[in-house]
Amino acid sequence: MRASQEDFESAMNQVKLLKKDPGNEVKLRLYALYKQATEGPCNMPKPGVFDFINKAKWDAWNALGSLPKETARQNYVDLVSSLTSSSESSTQVKPGADRGQQEYENLVVTSEDGITKIMFNRPTRKNAISTQMYQEIMLALKAASKDDSTITVVTGNGDYYCSGNDLANFTDIPPGGVEEKAKQSAIMLRDFVGTFIDFPKPLVAVVNGPAVGISVTILGLFDAVYASDRATFHTPFSHLGLSPEGCASYTFPKIMGPAKATEMLIFGKKLTAGEACAQGLVTEVFPDSTFQKEVWTRLKAYSKLPPNSMRISKQVIRNMEKEKLHAVNAEESSVLQERWLSDECINATMNFLSKKAKL
Numbered sequence: 001m002r003a004s005q006e007d008f009e010s011a012m013n014q015v016k017l018l019k020k021d022p023g024n025e026v027k028l029r030l031y032a033l034y035k036q037a038t039e040g041p042c043n044m045p046k047p048g049v050f051d052f053i054n055k056a057k058w059d060a061w062n063a064l065g066s067l068p069k070e071t072a073r074q075n076y077v078d079l080v081s082s083l084t085s086s087s088e089s090s091t092q093v094k095p096g097a098d099r100g101q102q103e104y105e106n107l108v109v110t111s112e113d114g115i116t117k118i119m120f121n122r123p124t125r126k127n128a129i130s131t132q133m134y135q136e137i138m139l140a141l142k143a144a145s146k147d148d149s150t151i152t153v154v155t156g157n158g159d160y161y162c163s164g165n166d167l168a169n170f171t172d173i174p175p176g177g178v179e180e181k182a183k184q185s186a187i188m189l190r191d192f193v194g195t196f197i198d199f200p201k202p203l204v205a206v207v208n209g210p211a212v213g214i215s216v217t218i219l220g221l222f223d224a225v226y227a228s229d230r231a232t233f234h235t236p237f238s239h240l241g242l243s244p245e246g247c248a249s250y251t252f253p254k255i256m257g258p259a260k261a262t263e264m265l266i267f268g269k270k271l272t273a274g275e276a277c278a279q280g281l282v283t284e285v286f287p288d289s290t291f292q293k294e295v296w297t298r299l300k301a302y303s304k305l306p307p308n309s310m311r312i313s314k315q316v317i318r319n320m321e322k323e324k325l326h327a328v329n330a331e332e333s334s335v336l337q338e339r340w341l342s343d344e345c346i347n348a349t350m351n352f353l354s355k356k357a358k359l
């Protein structure tokens with residue numbers, strides 16, 4: 001739903017009540033979005049080079065180009081909401097968070113050379129995503145969206161990038177029964193994927209090994225995907241009685257065309273890294289022996305580019321799609337809520353957990 005004038009005014013009031021200074025970069029974005037939302041494209045003469053403050057404000061506003069007023073208003077409201085929710089959730093974070101070093105059980109998060117790296121860290125389970133890990137990934141992304149890094153990277157520890165949803169997640173049934181479990185899972189899935197849709201900085205996947213399920217589908221929401229030639233890309237939804245998520249029902253046909261998307265999403269065809277690259281899901285493939293060195297050298301160079309420019313370019317590239325992506329995400333989550341209760345899905349999950357089946 002689009003932000004109304006009332007939402008916008010309420011967001012302006014919330015900015016005044018922020019407990020923590022959000023920093024100059026965010027203040028400039030707020031200023032630019034406010035001007036664009038109220039006055040439209042930048043119409044002021046460019047300040048002189050030595051008028052640093054006004055020049056920075058002008059640059060930020062001017063960079064929004066012809067972004068429609070309604071979109072600017074929506075982005076302003078979203079940005080303020082992310083700032084207020086971060087200050088609310090800051091009470092929940094563990095010691096060390098105020099130093100930007102939150103502790104996670106299933107992730108290793110580091111920040112260096114302008115890059116925040118979020119590494120899946122359950123190598124003995126092939127980095128399968130447990131319920132707690134979904135929450136940790138969302139927290140880590142929210143923190144990364146506000147830290148002073150310019151690029152955020154997601155990667156995996158060990159031989160796998162990620163084996164997708166931890167199939168044991170569905171064994172933890174709450175008192176409300178399986179229907180309640182399916183409902184809770186659909187809400188978590190929608191929030192999880194929504195965090196990727198809204199992520200404001202360049203987001204890069206460094207796919208160090210095989211990727212399965214949701215770890216593949218969300219790649220369509222990343223800005224670049226670098227893969228080792230050992231990586232494979234597998235979305236065996238039909239084998240599991242499931243249906244696509246991560247907005248792949250929309251992004252994959254757009255990226256690779258409907259016929260190739262069907263092979264992956266309906267028939268569960270596993271792609272090699274080379275095939276995924278040829279189909280546009282992967283940006284570039286590197287030999288495994290030099291993968292880490294080559295990718296990190298490149299990312300360090302990219303991280304030195306002007307952060308505001310990269311962030312704003314991402315907005316320009318992605319923002320028109322945001323509303324659509326959120327709608328797709330809501331629909332996919334609600335379809336899955338039903339699928340999880342189907343015999344096809346329950347039998348496939350039981351077969352895996354009782355070791356009768358593997359992909």
Ligand SMILES: CCCCCC/C=C/C(=O)SCCNC(=O)CCNC(=O)[C@H](O)C(C)(C)COP(=O)(O)OP(=O)(O)OC[C@H]1O[C@@H](n2cnc3c(N)ncnc32)[C@H](O)[C@@H]1OP(=O)(O)O
Nearest residue numbers: 124125126128163164165166167168185189213214358359
């Ligand atoms: C609830 C909210 C959102 C849900 C969103 C919907 C998401 C959908 C998906 O992601 S669908 C994809 C789900 N993933 C899978 O079906 C993969 C299942 N795993 C396998 O088929 C295999 O483990 C493998 C091919 C990934 C790797 O095989 P192999 O190399 O032979 O290793 P192991 O099987 O021995 O794995 C080691 C250890 O890890 C356990 N494990 C691996 N992946 C998962 C997983 N996804 N869920 C749970 N457990 C997993 C595996 O069972 C082994 O455990 P063990 O040592 O035997 O106890």
